[in-house]
Amino acid sequence: MTIKDVAEYCGVSVSTVSRVLNDHPDVSDSVRSMVNEAIERLHYVPNRTARDLVSVPSATLGVVVRGRGNAFFAPIIDAISREAAEEGYSLVPQMITSNEDEVSAAAEFVRAKRLRGVVLLGGHFDYTRAEVAGINVPFVCCSFDNQFGDLDSADYSSVSIDDTAEAFKATSTLIGAGHTHVAMLLDSSSSNSIGELRYKGYCAALLDAGIQLDDDLVVEVGDFSMAATYEATAKLLARRPDVTAIFAISDLMGVAAMKAASDAGLRTPDDISVIAIDGIETTLYTIPTLTTLCQPQETLGKQAVKILVDVLDKRLPSKHVRLETTLREGGSVARAR
Numbered sequence: 001m002t003i004k005d006v007a008e009y010c011g012v013s014v015s016t017v018s019r020v021l022n023d024h025p026d027v028s029d030s031v032r033s034m035v036n037e038a039i040e041r042l043h044y045v046p047n048r049t050a051r052d053l054v055s056v057p058s059a060t061l062g063v064v065v066r067g068r069g070n071a072f073f074a075p076i077i078d079a080i081s082r083e084a085a086e087e088g089y090s091l092v093p094q095m096i097t098s099n100e101d102e103v104s105a106a107a108e109f110v111r112a113k114r115l116r117g118v119v120l121l122g123g124h125f126d127y128t129r130a131e132v133a134g135i136n137v138p139f140v141c142c143s144f145d146n147q148f149g150d151l152d153s154a155d156y157s158s159v160s161i162d163d164t165a166e167a168f169k170a171t172s173t174l175i176g177a178g179h180t181h182v183a184m185l186l187d188s189s190s191s192n193s194i195g196e197l198r199y200k201g202y203c204a205a206l207l208d209a210g211i212q213l214d215d216d217l218v219v220e221v222g223d224f225s226m227a228a229t230y231e232a233t234a235k236l237l238a239r240r241p242d243v244t245a246i247f248a249i250s251d252l253m254g255v256a257a258m259k260a261a262s263d264a265g266l267r268t269p270d271d272i273s274v275i276a277i278d279g280i281e282t283t284l285y286t287i288p289t290l291t292t293l294c295q296p297q298e299t300l301g302k303q304a305v306k307i308l309v310d311v312l313d314k315r316l317p318s319k320h321v322r323l324e325t326t327l328r329e330g331g332s333v334a335r336a337r
Contacts (some may be wrong), residue, residue, distance in 0.1 A: 079301025167201025288331030
């Protein structure tokens with residue numbers, strides 16, 4: 001007697017019987033009662049041998065979060081969890097640091113938890129086919145895309161903003177306010193990363209406005225830490241008093257830049273304007289409120305799960321979705337004097 005026999009006896013799927021056995025909430029009371037009666041009548045004893053484990057499709061998805069404690073990810077994780085539950089899946093999260101490899105972590109996670117699919121929340125932009133082969137289940141890149149790797153678009157799915165286009169929008173907002181000496185704060189402009197993509201958007205906005213690129217105004221911090229950003233901004237403002245605006249590629253970098261400006265005796269936005277990209281809740285409470293391009297965090301999470309479930313349950317092909325930000329006009333940008 002196997003779980004498949006129970007499923008056939010009840011006229012339901014094997015995964016439904018599995019959910020009853022695992023006390024999954026996404027089963028109606030009538031179906032749960034019917035399956036339990038069949039189990040008793042058929043004298044079925046749940047078997048955890050490898051053969052049965054392979055035959056029962058898992059009802060569990062995973063999310064690997066690269067960047068433990070990252071405030072930007074919190075609303076996305078909540079949305080992923082809610083959407084997974086609505087789709088009838090359990091969700092198992094795994095948090096890793098930004099220094100750890102999310103691909104190897106995901107591959108081990110899939111094996112250990114028997115996941116049907118996995119969402120990678122935060123990650124590198126340069127995956128190779130050989131690198132991701134170990135994951136061995138459908139996966140979705142959430143909040144980023146494989147811009148620099150050799151994966152075919154059919155090898156994976158993604159949902160993210162267009163980082164280059166949004167950086168263009170942020171920089172153009174400052175230029176539109178009359179600023180011509182616009183600095184940029186980023187991790188790196190040549191690291192196959194989000195920084196490189198947003199640097200391209202910054203350069204394109206300057207070119208579009210007929211402003212010559214000044215390499216001295218491109219400040220590569222090396223990472224996204226507020227402490228390093230503060231120090232880098234302080235040095236920038238000391239050597240370049242002509243800077244009237246700063247585009248920071250993340251909200252927290254923008255907050256650090258405002259603090260450095262304040263400590264240098266500059267008022268935001270009267271003396272210097274600051275804009276960023278993210279839209280984390282914390283920046284609603286800065287003084288002044290940070291002007292930022294808000295990413296649709298809830299939609300990012302929901303779309304990641306919807307795409308994954310479509311691939312798993314409906315056998316639909318991989319999908320790549322690009323979302324747009326919304327400008328939150330805080331108090332950190334003013335017209336140039």
